[in-house]
Amino acid sequence: MIVLDRVAKSYARRHDALAPLSLEIDAGERVVLLGSSGSGKSTLLKLINRLLEPDEGEVRLRGRRVQDYDPVALRRGIGYVFQGIGLLPHLDVLDNVMTVPHLRGDDEQQARRQTLDWLERVQLEPGEYGDRFPDELSGGQQQRVGVARALATGADLLLMDEPFGALDAITRDELQAMLLALQQELGTTLVFVTHDLFEAVRLADRIVVLHEGRIEQVGTASDLIDRPATPFVEHLFDTPLQALEQLRAR
Amino acid sequence: MSTAFDLLVERWPELLEKLGQHLLLTGTSTTAAVVLGLAIGLSLRRRPAAQGPVMAVINALQTVPSLALLAILLPLFGIGTLPALIALTLYALLPIVRNTLTGIEELPAELIEACNALGFTDRQRLLQVELPLALPTIMAGIRTAAVISVGVATLAAFIGAGGLGDFIVRGLAVNNNGLVLLGAVPAALLALALDRMLLAVEARLRTRRRRSERTTRRRRLPLGLAGLAALLTVGALTWPSIDDDRPVVRVASKNFTEQYILAEIMAQMLERHTELAVERKLSLGSVHVVHNALLAGEVDLYPEYTGTAWRAILDERQTLDAAATLEQVRAAYRDRFGLDWLPPFGFENTYAILVRRELAERESLETISALADTAPELVIGFSAEFHERADGFPALRAAYGLDFADTAEMDLGLLYRALREGRIDVAAGNSTDGRIPAFDLVMLRDDRGFFPPYDAAPVVRQAVLERHPEVGTTLRRLAGRLDAETVRELNRGVDQEGRSASAVAAEFLRSRGLLDRP
Numbered sequence: 001m002i003v004l005d006r007v008a009k010s011y012a013r014r015h016d017a018l019a020p021l022s023l024e025i026d027a028g029e030r031v032v033l034l035g036s037s038g039s040g041k042s043t044l045l046k047l048i049n050r051l052l053e054p055d056e057g058e059v060r061l062r063g064r065r066v067q068d069y070d071p072v073a074l075r076r077g078i079g080y081v082f083q084g085i086g087l088l089p090h091l092d093v094l095d096n097v098m099t100v101p102h103l104r105g106d107d108e109q110q111a112r113r114q115t116l117d118w119l120e121r122v123q124l125e126p127g128e129y130g131d132r133f134p135d136e137l138s139g140g141q142q143q144r145v146g147v148a149r150a151l152a153t154g155a156d157l158l159l160m161d162e163p164f165g166a167l168d169a170i171t172r173d174e175l176q177a178m179l180l181a182l183q184q185e186l187g188t189t190l191v192f193v194t195h196d197l198f199e200a201v202r203l204a205d206r207i208v209v210l211h212e213g214r215i216e217q218v219g220t221a222s223d224l225i226d227r228p229a230t231p232f233v234e235h236l237f238d239t240p241l242q243a244l245e246q247l248r249a250r
Numbered sequence: 251m252s253t254a255f256d257l258l259v260e261r262w263p264e265l266l267e268k269l270g271q272h273l274l275l276t277g278t279s280t281t282a283a284v285v286l287g288l289a290i291g292l293s294l295r296r297r298p299a300a301q302g303p304v305m306a307v308i309n310a311l312q313t314v315p316s317l318a319l320l321a322i323l324l325p326l327f328g329i330g331t332l333p334a335l336i337a338l339t340l341y342a343l344l345p346i347v348r349n350t351l352t353g354i355e356e357l358p359a360e361l362i363e364a365c366n367a368l369g370f371t372d373r374q375r376l377l378q379v380e381l382p383l384a385l386p387t388i389m390a391g392i393r394t395a396a397v398i399s400v401g402v403a404t405l406a407a408f409i410g411a412g413g414l415g416d417f418i419v420r421g422l423a424v425n426n427n428g429l430v431l432l433g434a435v436p437a438a439l440l441a442l443a444l445d446r447m448l449l450a451v452e453a454r455l456r457t458r459r460r461r462s463e464r465t466t467r468r469r470r471l472p473l474g475l476a477g478l479a480a481l482l483t484v485g486a487l488t489w490p491s492i493d494d495d496r497p498v499v500r501v502a503s504k505n506f507t508e509q510y511i512l513a514e515i516m517a518q519m520l521e522r523h524t525e526l527a528v529e530r531k532l533s534l535g536s537v538h539v540v541h542n543a544l545l546a547g548e549v550d551l552y553p554e555y556t557g558t559a560w561r562a563i564l565d566e567r568q569t570l571d572a573a574a575t576l577e578q579v580r581a582a583y584r585d586r587f588g589l590d591w592l593p594p595f596g597f598e599n600t601y602a603i604l605v606r607r608e609l610a611e612r613e614s615l616e617t618i619s620a621l622a623d624t625a626p627e628l629v630i631g632f633s634a635e636f637h638e639r640a641d642g643f644p645a646l647r648a649a650y651g652l653d654f655a656d657t658a659e660m661d662l663g664l665l666y667r668a669l670r671e672g673r674i675d676v677a678a679g680n681s682t683d684g685r686i687p688a689f690d691l692v693m694l695r696d697d698r699g700f701f702p703p704y705d706a707a708p709v710v711r712q713a714v715l716e717r718h719p720e721v722g723t724t725l726r727r728l729a730g731r732l733d734a735e736t737v738r739e740l741n742r743g744v745d746q747e748g749r750s751a752s753a754v755a756a757e758f759l760r761s762r763g764l765l766d767r768p
Contacts, residue, residue, distance in 0.1 A: 049367060051363065051366060051367055072369050072370075072371050073369070074369075075366070075367055075368065075369035076368070076369030077369075080364075080367040080368065082360070082364050082367070084360050086360075086364045088361075088364075088365075088379060089361075089383065090379075090382050090383055099368055100368055100369060103368070103369055103370060103371075103374060104369075149368075
């Protein structure tokens with residue numbers, strides 16, 4: 001599905017750079033990019049839909065270099081969920097979810113029917129929430145709209161940039177469950193960025209641990225826990241696991 | 251109160267006309283500024299390198315005082331509506347460009363990135379996200395621009411563009427507060443009304459509306475715009491239009507009472523005795539403004555004084571007698587400017603160095619040279635023009651060795667009152683002003699012959715005299731018909747009795763049988 005082939009990105013001032021790295025993501029796979037801020041995980045995500053261009057190497061999507069896609073068409077075919085204010089504040093929920101169908105000039109009636117359906121799927125009652133504006137929704141509801149908007153593109157690839165980072169633990173748990181259920185139902189390829197270890201473990205088929213612009217290790221949660229490739233990965237899992245064991249021992 | 255009401259009733263048609271002109275000036279310039287300002291603002295979007303220099307230029311434009319801006323445009327675009335519109339548009343530009351730019355630049359970078367990630371094209375992002383979200387800021391800029399325009403448009407009167415400023419300029423010139431208010435109050439109301447109306451348009455334009463409210467929005471937006479359109483239409487309809495095909499002769503005047511009266515006298519004579527359509531371009535700022543307008547062919551004739559031409563236009567230093575001055579001025583105007591001096595009206599309006607009678611008697615002042623001793627304790631007031639002219643204050647001070655405690659520059663119309671009320675001690679006024687006897691002021695004799703003779707006469711473009719000889723014939727009938735006493739009376743009719751210059755002129759012409767066919 002996605003191939004990152006020795007891509008590197010550097011910034012003049014920011015340290016959020018990427019050393020040359022390679023990664024392959026299969027269709028239908030759930031891949032979590034895990035790392036602290038500055039590790040390069042958001043940069044990596046943005047290379048996929050050409051919000052950023054790599055300095056070296058190339059990114060291939062469905063076997064084709066992303067540079068060969070028209071950037072606008074490329075992005076309209078990828079669902080994207082943002083951490084912060086991804087929703088357009090002057091549009092109500094329905095119009096926000098229909099953003100990409102509107103941009104593409106899809107059939108209005110059909111887009112609307114599908115939108116109502118997507119709102120149901122993210123557990124927002126269309127009659128109650130359809131004409132609300134983003135600032136009339138809770139943070140969790142806003143992210144549900146964000147997920148619905150990404151799915152309403154009809155894309156088979158979903159990029160999510162710390163979407164649940166600002167939510168409380170209970171809401172985050174609900175949304176993770178919802179996302180997992182939807183992904184399994186739809187078979188969407190998911191690339192999910194987070195700094196939260198537990199979120200990564202819960203959502204990922206494979207976790208990519210990033211540190212200072214390098215891939216420390218790629219593997220399933222149990223790979224990383226049982227066979228850490230680097231001291232960084234070992235330390236990353238060690239501290240919370242020890243804390244958990246201490247709790248359990250009590 | 252009743253006089254204010256009378257004034258309103260009496261001037262109602264004129265008020266509508268001026269209001270119409272004002273609306274058209276304001277509306278046209280604000281519209282132009284909106285189009286231009288949005289274009290500039292949007293083209294600077296996300297181009298930080300270009301923003302600095304462009305904003306610096308626009309800011310600099312705004313810091314030029316509005317009158318100065320009009321003066322700068324004068325040699326380029328002449329007098330009248332065009333330079334006024336240009337000046338108003340330039341003024342209105344800053345708030346619109348600045349607010350367009352800040353409105354859009356202030357949007358969070360994350361929002362712009364989100365739009366890009368969703369696959370907005372640049373144009374879609376601008377039209378569907380950036381403009382709607384920046385709308386309140388942009389509209390605030392447009393409202394500021396409109397209000398500024400209404401205010402600055404009152405100054406357009408100085409260059410003959412009409413509008414409510416005409417009342418203010420004339421009211422100041424003829425010492426009539428009612429007239430000033432007749433211009434100022436509607437201008438203020440107009441500014442408020444425009445602001446409210448634009449606010450209403452903004453509310454209709456707001457994209458953020460619930461589905462349930464959207465149908466009404468579509469109906470109301472045209473309503474708000476219709477209100478604005480109606481205002482502009484009123485402006486357009488009341489715009490003075492010369493809708494006949496007759497050739498036009500344009501009569502000008504400077505902005506003080508006597509000039510209005512003389513211009514009216516000439517205009518009414520031409521209306522009565524020729525087939526020409528007469529257009530009035532009254533209350534132009536100064537001799538230089540009118541002179542340039544004549545040279546540019548924007549106006550055809552106006553009353554001027556030989557001494558003014560001699561000193562201020564021809565820059566001659568020596569003082570000749572009245573006949574020689576007229577002869578020299580006439581010859582020079584013909585040769586150099588293609589302008590002709592018709593026979594004088596029959597009176598002189600020289601600069602009058604005036605003091606209150608009480609001061610004249612206490613200090614036994616009869617001549618200007620007698621002022622030299624007491625001058626260090628006195629304040630002298632004069633018009634801005636007198637300060638700058640070759641026959642003005644600096645030369646007078648040098649000629650008589652006068653060293654005043656202070657000087658005060660003010661509008662000619664306010665000068666006499668200031669002198670009577672003791673705010674100033676000496677004033678440089680006009681010898682034919684009706685307020686000299688009315689306020690019991692004493693005119694000091696020019697014992698050193700500093701001032702040249704100032705015989706009043708019509709100055710006409712030679713081209714007009716050749717094309718329409720009847721203009722010369724008609725105006726020659728006025729030769730010698732006005733003596734200083736008569737002119738003072740006419741001036742008093744306007745300055746003290748508050749009558750209009752046209753009424754005073756008409757009465758004079760009737761009483762002298764000048765309206766009869768020759």
